[in-house]
Amino acid sequence: MGDQLRYDGKVAVVTGAGNGLGKVYALMFASRGAKVVVNDLGGSFKGEGASKGAADLVVDEIKKAGGVAVANYDSVENGDKIIETAIKAFGRVDIVVNNAGILRDVGFHNMTDKDWDLIIGVHLKGSYKVARAAWNVMRDQGYGRIVNVASAAGIYGNFGQANYSAAKLGIFGLTQTLAREGAKKNIKVNCIAPLAASRMTETVMPKEMLESLKPEFVAPVVGYLCHESCEETGGLFELGAGWVAKLRWARAKGGVMKKASVEGVRDAWNDVINFDDEEHPSSTQDTFPPVMAALEKAKL
Numbered sequence: 001m002g003d004q005l006r007y008d009g010k011v012a013v014v015t016g017a018g019n020g021l022g023k024v025y026a027l028m029f030a031s032r033g034a035k036v037v038v039n040d041l042g043g044s045f046k047g048e049g050a051s052k053g054a055a056d057l058v059v060d061e062i063k064k065a066g067g068v069a070v071a072n073y074d075s076v077e078n079g080d081k082i083i084e085t086a087i088k089a090f091g092r093v094d095i096v097v098n099n100a101g102i103l104r105d106v107g108f109h110n111m112t113d114k115d116w117d118l119i120i121g122v123h124l125k126g127s128y129k130v131a132r133a134a135w136n137v138m139r140d141q142g143y144g145r146i147v148n149v150a151s152a153a154g155i156y157g158n159f160g161q162a163n164y165s166a167a168k169l170g171i172f173g174l175t176q177t178l179a180r181e182g183a184k185k186n187i188k189v190n191c192i193a194p195l196a197a198s199r200m201t202e203t204v205m206p207k208e209m210l211e212s213l214k215p216e217f218v219a220p221v222v223g224y225l226c227h228e229s230c231e232e233t234g235g236l237f238e239l240g241a242g243w244v245a246k247l248r249w250a251r252a253k254g255g256v257m258k259k260a261s262v263e264g265v266r267d268a269w270n271d272v273i274n275f276d277d278e279e280h281p282s283s284t285q286d287t288f289p290p291v292m293a294a295l296e297k298a299k300l
């Protein structure tokens with residue numbers, strides 16, 4: 001095994017692990033020694049129906065390969081039940097991958113409350129519920145690794161995905177605060193925005209592209225972020241096909257209005273949007289210096 005990064009003695013919960021990316025995460029953790037809870041509601045990618053088959057097949061595959069796994073069929077909206085399965089079967093939870101997801105793409109002008117609530121419920125509330133149920137277990141253990149799943153649609157916006165974009169960027173907000181709150185208890189929380197072939201993307205991407213975008217290229221990044229040797233926390237990573245890169249905020253140096261008026265804003269606008277001397281704020285405290293500097297100037 002040499003220097004293989006392993007998860008012996010660790011318990012991993014992967015939501016939505018019956019298909020696509022989640023399945024590959026579950027297989028990876030199990031093949032490297034973790035005991036795995038394979039959660040999947042087993043519905044369609046639009047969130048319709050439910051079945052036990054998806055999770056069961058993955059559990060069988062793990063067992064056949066000599067690994068340890070149990071299935072859970074609850075919706076992530078009942079995250080406490082998923083964590084309960086982990087505790088009952090294995091007594092602890094070290095790793096959570098909040099991967100479960102569905103799509104309800106529709107132009108905003110046609111979006112219904114149902115389209116909105118369903119997506120926010122599964123992605124944002126589901127990530128909250130599972131993390132919340134695992135959180136105090138991890139705090140008590142003094143150890144935890146959580147990977148949440150965002151999307152380029154959330155970072156940049158995407159036509160027809162107002163509900164999904166809102167949920168996915170919300171998940172990054174959740175990640176950043178959990179990273180801070182978990183720091184003292186050795187709980188590291190990161191966020192990924194993957195690109196991979198799955199039933200979710202097979203209708204929107206050309207076939208040749210899908211073939212080279214294997215989930216197997218995404219899984220190792222999740223594996224690294226969930227390993228005990230990884231110190232990274234609060235990060236957002238874009239990845240696919242073996243490429244992975246961290247994202248951060250960039251802030252323009254900014255403009256100060258000479259007079260607190262709408263015209264004052266107009267006159268400062270070129271500075272407001274000029275990124276020549278950009279900064280990279282990384283905490284709420286980083287908002288204060290330019291604001292204080294503007295106050296000082298105003299006193300002159």
Ligand code: NAI
Pocket residue numbers: 015016017018019020021022039040041042043044045047054074075076077098099100101102122126149150151152193194195196197198199200201
């Ligand atoms: P997928 O549709 O193949 O897998 C998602 C799994 O989640 C399915 O097995 C489904 O049954 C399960 N699921 C759905 N609702 C659930 C619920 N309420 N409770 C428990 N399980 C539930 O999709 P894929 O592509 O593997 O997506 C995985 C994650 O990655 C999702 O969060 C998705 O939004 C995200 N993502 C995927 C991208 C891609 O390129 N494939 C791009 C950006 C984000």
